[in-house]
Amino acid sequence: MAEFLTLESAVATHVRDGDVVALEGFTHLIPFAAGHEIIRQRRRDLTLVRLTPDLIFDQLIGAGCARKLIFSWGGNPGVGSLHRFRDAVERGWPHELELDEHTHAGLANRFVAGASGLPFAVLRAYAGTDTIEHSATVANVICPFTGEVLGAVAALRPDVAVIHAQQADRAGNVRLWGITGVQKESVLAATRSIVTVEEIVDHFDDDRNALVLPSWTVTAVAHVPGGCYPSYAAGYSERDNDYYEAWDALSRDRRVFEEWLEDNVFQAKSA
């Protein structure tokens, strides 16, 4: 059964230096507060996994937490570049960043294989591209039934998956709705999981087709209202597009970024 912890305690207990850490949430429900807690606790040598690194990985990379990045689209959606990510790849600041990059379909299916207990997943992908030459976790496979050549991607089994959800009940069952990305797959693929939630409720109050992760599939639940800001939680908050646009200027300069990090992450209180 999931254990209710503070976010500080959940990260202290379940995220360790050198871990493979997936923080998922496709534009919606991005676990920013948990990412900031990882920065505050100064985790190092992490392999960070997200389909869309987004601002949260720009912050983690700039703060020096990441040794390697597994991803499929590393931009600031609708705005432009992730400048801390670019600085790491283009100039090795604050240190070198190893990449394993995929297509969305490929990385999503790596989580599916991990969640399914299979060594790899099959899809029609990567044919003819240079991406296949640069990843050790993509290969071709021949269909035993038709002889077709298909793409194969290695299963991904993170040490820990971190997601944000709208609700947990008092037993630690987790419920989320709206755009659900690869949250279910990342939690089921991972050895441990941390879920931050907007609200803890007595009962889930309707039978909408929401995604439920039963308490026994989750390691820790932390009550962190607003824990996905500046992304959003459908039914609770709106995406702060102005923040995403402001990040472009703020993140271009190393010194300005470091000041931001000090004021907004290190000096901020743990949830």
Added chain:
Amino acid sequence: MGDFTNDEVMTVVAARELQGARSCFVGIGLPSVAANLARSLHVPGLVLVYESGTVGAKPTSLPLSIGDGELARTADVVVSVPEIFNYWLQPGRIDVGMLGAAQVDRFANLNTTVIGSYDRPNVRLPGAGGAPEIASACPRSIIVMRQSKKTFVGELDFLTTFGFGAGAEARARLAMPGAGPRALISDLGVFRPDPRTFEMTLTALHPGATVAGVRDATGWDLAVSDDLIETPEPSDEELALLRALHARSNTKTTD
């Protein structure tokens, strides 16, 4: 020539290209603007599919990201990311894919990964996202991007998304299910694959553009169609709807 910008012509022409489509897999930026314009003008029932898993989104303003709340609120159904790619895109259920890129070559292959070398790039771009599967699985695809010698290049720095590879038969050899790019639409003109060589060939010039000007903005020896036409100017209705769409949106850019 009327009072409109090259970007507006590009977007209007891309929206026209969606006539007859039932569904469109939409990338963010210019493709999203064009697809939303098409839905409000030429193809009222057009099913917009975004890689965030929103199927049948009906936004009234332009989303900043592919996961904006309005896309989910207005969608017919919202599915997970593995599902959108495995069940919906991969089998060819979505008619048209609309894509942008940083670089394109003469066979409509796209680069969205790096400028320069892979290991130490001059510019690290976002990467593949959903584009490679959109371009391989959709029965047809449309590419929308601004044109210059920096974007229309002789050789890609990185092949992220396969168009026609090295030309004729290349898609067939890789057993790609979709037919490939049907049009490359820039702010200067429209390029379509030659039926024999599959090289992207200038088939339409936008108002005010010249063949010499397009040649100057192309990094390969440009082929020009014998049946070159001039793009009909955007109508008042097209421009009004496009501008209203931008006015309703809090996005400051179109790309």
